[in-house]
Amino acid sequence: MDTEALQSPTVLGQTQAKPGLKRRLGRIAKYKYFYFMLIPVLIWYAIFCYVPMYGITMAFQDFTMSKGFFHSPFVGLKHFKELFAEEDFWRAFWNTVIIAIYRLLTQFPMPILIALLLNEVRHLKFRKSVQTIIYLPHFISWVIVASIFITFFSPETGIIAALFKDQAQDVLTKPEAFRSVLVLTDLWKEAGFATVIYVAAMASINTEHYEAAVMDGAGRWSLVWNVTIPGIRNVIFIMFILIIGKVLTWGFDQVYNFYNPMVYSTGDILDTYIFRTALGDNKFSFAAAAGLLKSVICAALLIISNRIVKAFGQEGVY
Numbered sequence: 001m002d003t004e005a006l007q008s009p010t011v012l013g014q015t016q017a018k019p020g021l022k023r024r025l026g027r028i029a030k031y032k033y034f035y036f037m038l039i040p041v042l043i044w045y046a047i048f049c050y051v052p053m054y055g056i057t058m059a060f061q062d063f064t065m066s067k068g069f070f071h072s073p074f075v076g077l078k079h080f081k082e083l084f085a086e087e088d089f090w091r092a093f094w095n096t097v098i099i100a101i102y103r104l105l106t107q108f109p110m111p112i113l114i115a116l117l118l119n120e121v122r123h124l125k126f127r128k129s130v131q132t133i134i135y136l137p138h139f140i141s142w143v144i145v146a147s148i149f150i151t152f153f154s155p156e157t158g159i160i161a162a163l164f165k166d167q168a169q170d171v172l173t174k175p176e177a178f179r180s181v182l183v184l185t186d187l188w189k190e191a192g193f194a195t196v197i198y199v200a201a202m203a204s205i206n207t208e209h210y211e212a213a214v215m216d217g218a219g220r221w222s223l224v225w226n227v228t229i230p231g232i233r234n235v236i237f238i239m240f241i242l243i244i245g246k247v248l249t250w251g252f253d254q255v256y257n258f259y260n261p262m263v264y265s266t267g268d269i270l271d272t273y274i275f276r277t278a279l280g281d282n283k284f285s286f287a288a289a290a291g292l293l294k295s296v297i298c299a300a301l302l303i304i305s306n307r308i309v310k311a312f313g314q315e316g317v318y
Contacts, residue, residue: 054069055069055288056288056292057069058072058284058285058288059079059080059285059288059289059291059292060074060075060076060077060079060285061073061074061075061285062075062078062285063284063285063288075285079285079286079288079289080289080293082286083286083289083290083293088268088273089273089290091264091265091268092268092269092270092272092273093270095266095267095268095269096248096269096270096271097248098179099179099182099183099250099251099267099269100247100248100250102179102182102183103182103183103186103247103250103251104243104244104247106183106187107183107186107187107190107191107194107243108239108240108243110187110191111191111192111193111194111195111197111198112198112232112236114134114191114192114195115195115198115199115202115232116198116224116228116229118130118131118195118199119199119202119228120220120224131192131195131196131199133192134191134192134195135192135193135195135196136192137188137189137190137192138189138190138192138193140189141253142189142253142254142256142257143253143257145185145189145254145257146254146257146258149172149181149185149258150172150258153171153172172258172260172263173260173262173263174263175262175263175265175266175267176266178258178259178263178266178267179266179267181258182251182254182255182258182267185254185258186251186254194239197235197239198232198235198236201231201232201235202228202231202232204231205227205228205231205232209227209231210223210227213226213227233314234314234315237309237312237314237315237316238309238315238316240305240309241302241305241306241309241316244301244302244304244305245298245299245301245302245305246298247298247301248270248294248297248298248301249270249271249294249298251269251271252269252271252272252275255267255268255269255271255272256271256272256275259272270290270294271294273290274287274290274291274294275287277290306318
């Protein structure tokens, strides 16, 4: 056999590929049970996340239930043009943006602050008790939370009405107070869940860093600022990216259980607008166009925030 042929890139590439392929197959065989456990997850995502994406075509059709996806006529960007001319859509859009900014300013930094405070508590049982108490509301559904809150603040039979009598007001029917209700209840319910993530990240910080800083004369505040926060900085950036990515899809369950027609002017968000338009008015294509637009904006925000984080030298989500 010609020695030049053996040394050619094609032959060398084939001989080098075989050990690599064997190594991959050996790794798959070694961890085969983990791959078997992954199969149900992949099937779930395929059925409930990727197959329904075909429904995007509804936004470009005059969809009717009788004709279905395959026989409904295509109308191009007709529904998007109508959407941009719809006053209720822009009201819901700006309500979503404003409420998302309020939530971002509270829901993002508050868990970090709580985690830093818990990390300074040296009494282990007290710290775990507080952590459990603030974590439990995450498991309560918004239906129950809304029922408790509505009953509590009812101007007729609520505790506030019993204590303050004539001064009690129903904050759920006041447009100017509804956004504050959403932010505060969301903070009460979900801040503890994010706190656990930051507390776990702080537990992974090497204790030698604290010991070295103490030997250099660092105080409590200096330890937090120069050791703890840099130690969880990557987790903070990842959580920021995830929050930005869902900023326009944040809170359908909450708003749907809290709002009423009296607060549509400040409380109607894109998700509730899409839900009401699709099922209430039977405008499926119009609602699909609004949902597609919202998803595109969220994807763009996710990409932009990920690139910004990488520009700061931190690890992104992809």
